[in-house]
Each structure stands twice: as C-alpha cells, then as structure tokens.
Amino acid sequence: MATEFHNLQELRHSASLANKVFIQRDYSEGTTCKFQTKFPSELESRIERTLFEDTVKTLNNYYAEAEKIGGQSYLEGCLACATAYLIFLCMETRYEKVLKKIAKYIQDQNEKIYAPRGLLITDPIERGMRVIEISIYEDRGSSGSSSGSSSVSSSTAR
Numbered sequence: 001m002a003t004e005f006h007n008l009q010e011l012r013h014s015a016s017l018a019n020k021v022f023i024q025r026d027y028s029e030g031t032t033c034k035f036q037t038k039f040p041s042e043l044e045s046r047i048e049r050t051l052f053e054d055t056v057k058t059l060n061n062y063y064a065e066a067e068k069i070g071g072q073s074y075l076e077g078c079l080a081c082a083t084a085y086l087i088f089l090c091m092e093t094r095y096e097k098v099l100k101k102i103a104k105y106i107q108d109q110n111e112k113i114y115a116p117r118g119l120l121i122t123d124p125i126e127r128g129m130r131v132i133e134i135s136i137y138e139d140r141g142s143s144g145s146s147s148g149s150s151s152v153s154s155s156t157a158r
Helices: 008-014 049-067 071-082 094-117
Strands: 015-024 119-122 131-139
Touching: 049 094, 071 094, 094 119
Parallel strands: none
Antiparallel strands: 015 131, 119 131
C-alpha cells in the first residue's frame, strides 16, 4: 500500500501530486445532481471499493436532499419575492445549508478516510458541480518518476 499520511496539512506539505481522477456526473436519471458510483481503476491500490461507493452515494443523497422542493423552499421563494430578494441578505437558503453540510462531510471524509491513504477529494462545488475530483498524492521521497505524470481521467472531464 502507498505511504500513509495522518492529516490534510501533512498530506499537502510532504507529498507531491501524482495524479487526479474525475468522477463524472450521472445523467441517466435526468439533470439532477448525481455522480457515477463506478470505481476508478486508479484507486484500486489506495482505497476499498465499498468506502469509495459509500462516499459517493452519501454525496448523491445530500444533493438529492438539497434539490428537493418542499414547503420550506416554497416559503423561501415567496419571502424572496415579497422582499425583492433582500431576505437572502439576512438568511441562508435551505440549499445553502445543505451545501455547507456537504462541505463538512467532504472535510471529514478527507481527514478520516482519504488523507491517510494519500488521497484528497475536492468539493464538487469548486469544479462547477461537473465532477468529483480526487487527487492522488505520492510521498516526495519515493515518487521519483511518477511526480511528473499527467492528469488521468476515468472519463473525459470536459
């Protein structure tokens, strides 16, 4: 197994970026925000398939929760119209609250599961909700020839 890192700061400072893997959006059920759960071959020696799939499924569930329309979303829309959208200066929308929950979940997953394995998940919001980017890090002392490798994508990210 690859070199183990204990926290995000140590990973960023003592390792060099070797590769990136992109998990694409899944449009098979429409345009709702959902990502593919297909396990990339680049991660086989780094993380167990079930851990990866659980992470992606949880993210998909959070995005489904964020996009669900209910009474609260309806009320937010009515208040927005009634106040010429000034209400959003003093309150967060339900969608924004779920996005914060997602950011915290990704941070926790990076600290507990991914960073110790030399991996780092980038919040999809930072990539325009198009992909989940997973960076693969190598220990600088043992990366020699692999540190100059180009980005790898499990499918085209553009």
